[in-house]
Amino acid sequence: MAEPTSTFTRQTKQYIERVAPWAKEAADRLGVPATAILGAVANEYDTRFNPDLAFDIRGGAGQSLGDWFGNGGFFKSIKDDYEDVKSGNAWGPKFLHPAMIDVGPGNVRIETAIDLLGDYLASHRSDGQDPLELRQYENNYPKLVDDILDFNQPKATMAFAGLMVAKADAFFKDKNAAAWNRLSDDEKDALRVTYYKLGPEMLSKNIDRKTLETDEAGVDFNYNPYGDGGAQHLKNVAAIKQALERGLAGVDHSPAPRIHGLNAHKTAVAPDGHPSGSYDLTGDGKTLPQSISLSPADILRLKKTVTAGYDQSEGEIAAKAAVDSILNRLHSGRWGDNVRAVVNNARSVGADNGEEPGKKDPYDVDRLSVDDPRFADVSRLVDEHLLNRAAGAPSIVGNDLGYADSQLR
Structure with a gap:
């Protein structure tokens, strides 16, 4: 003792x-x-x-x-x-x-x-x-x-x-x-x-x-x-x-919002048919009727992840799209049952870099720092986007599961 x-x-x-x-x-x-x-x-x-x-x-x-x-x-x-x-x-x-x-x-x-x-x-x-x-x-x-x-x-x-x-x-x-x-x-x-x-x-x-x-x-x-x-x-x-x-800096201390709206009405698709770059907000997504609940720890992980890959030149829509694609993957259950598992899973963050399926990504989201000067802006952006999603706003990427690949590096 x-x-x-x-x-x-x-x-x-x-x-x-x-x-x-x-x-x-x-x-x-x-x-x-x-x-x-x-x-x-x-x-x-x-x-x-x-x-x-x-x-x-x-x-x-x-x-x-x-x-x-x-x-x-x-x-x-x-x-x-x-x-x-x-x-x-x-x-x-x-x-x-x-x-x-x-x-x-x-x-x-x-x-x-x-x-x-x-x-x-x-x-x-x-x-x-x-x-x-x-x-x-x-x-x-x-x-x-x-x-x-x-x-x-x-x-x-x-x-x-x-x-x-x-x-x-x-x-x-x-x-x-x-x-x-x-x-x-x-x-x-x-x-x-x-x-x-x-x-x-x-x-x-x-x-x-x-x-x-x-x-x-x-x-x-x-x-x-x-x-x-x-x-x-x-x-x-x-x-x-x-x-x-x-x-808990950057973590919403209020009860974690339930993220509804995964039954997206619109799918964001780039001209080449891949959800990256500029967006054509047309097309219907498939319905995913259930909702998911995020813990304060998972909300912090979302913020750290987006901060690590945030490029202001791409605009806020890219950051929000990264959040939505992570939520889609979390909802699918194929990459894990929490944000850390989804982000760390090689299929989520490594497949587009030629890594073998199942290989662990070299970093862990929980080791990412909140000292990044971009974190405060990203934290505000993510909080605002999650609240909008909880209020019924549609996913920016519809039901797409692939957008995160280019965002999490």
Whole structure:
């Protein structure tokens, strides 16, 4: 664990900023604060760079060892070990038991992740929904661990951190709703971080003991937001909020618009019949009646992608056409189920350059910077275009799937 009142390292602040879209996406879908998710993950991530823990098992060396075990260094299958842990048959040192290992940027305990997954799946069994896209892990624990270990694309880490944070509110309210309601928003976040670190069992014992003491003294019970992880969160809360704001620069904070209008009435076709160059706005497109929904992270990816290929000499119509063709490909399902997959897929960005189908493109949209001087203008343009599409405006490229090839380089 990090020192309780230490200031976050530079690396941690940069990490918060970079992963903010994933935290925001999970927070919005769970109805919890993004600051709490980021605070919980950052508290754990910071131990990797805290100089006071350089030679401590809680520091970078110890966490890297845990990641190594999580990345295939196990002597036993995760599923078998999880069942042994739950049945009380997990004997021997911790490193022999994959389910007991903490892995990834958020130091997620594999056992806890599987527990959270089970609760999540059970809660959506009747409605069939999968807002966090976690059903893929139901019978695939190795993939679950692999994705939690992904430092570059920490969608799984943020989802499981969000699920843990979401349980904290119910826990503290159940213990003492009046004490919970007396806290400020930042103090509630601090307690959510403590819950993430300690879990309900240990916290429950501590709270019960403190409640007994206050009852005997005849005074009101109050939660202490300066517990394990909480004090560090409160010391760094301004930095967390600032990094979150920077990380979401250019991302629409309002609920993501549903993009209707994929049943385009017009198809933009160039004189040579290929959707590039000048446009002849005539012709009817085929109907695609469904709609798609974009997350804040995907909207940011659209903006980064268009910025990378934006040429002002081609005019705004070219940028809007790139957005529409990406949406068409996303809607088709052939290139992936999110903007990152569509943009990174070689069929989407490499086919026109002679690359073999299935070959990965050399760049990842999530590594593109928002520091490009063109980004602000493109961000405004994309926001405006998405709002128009959501209001029913037709796709500039109709249903064409090929326009993006010339735009994403």
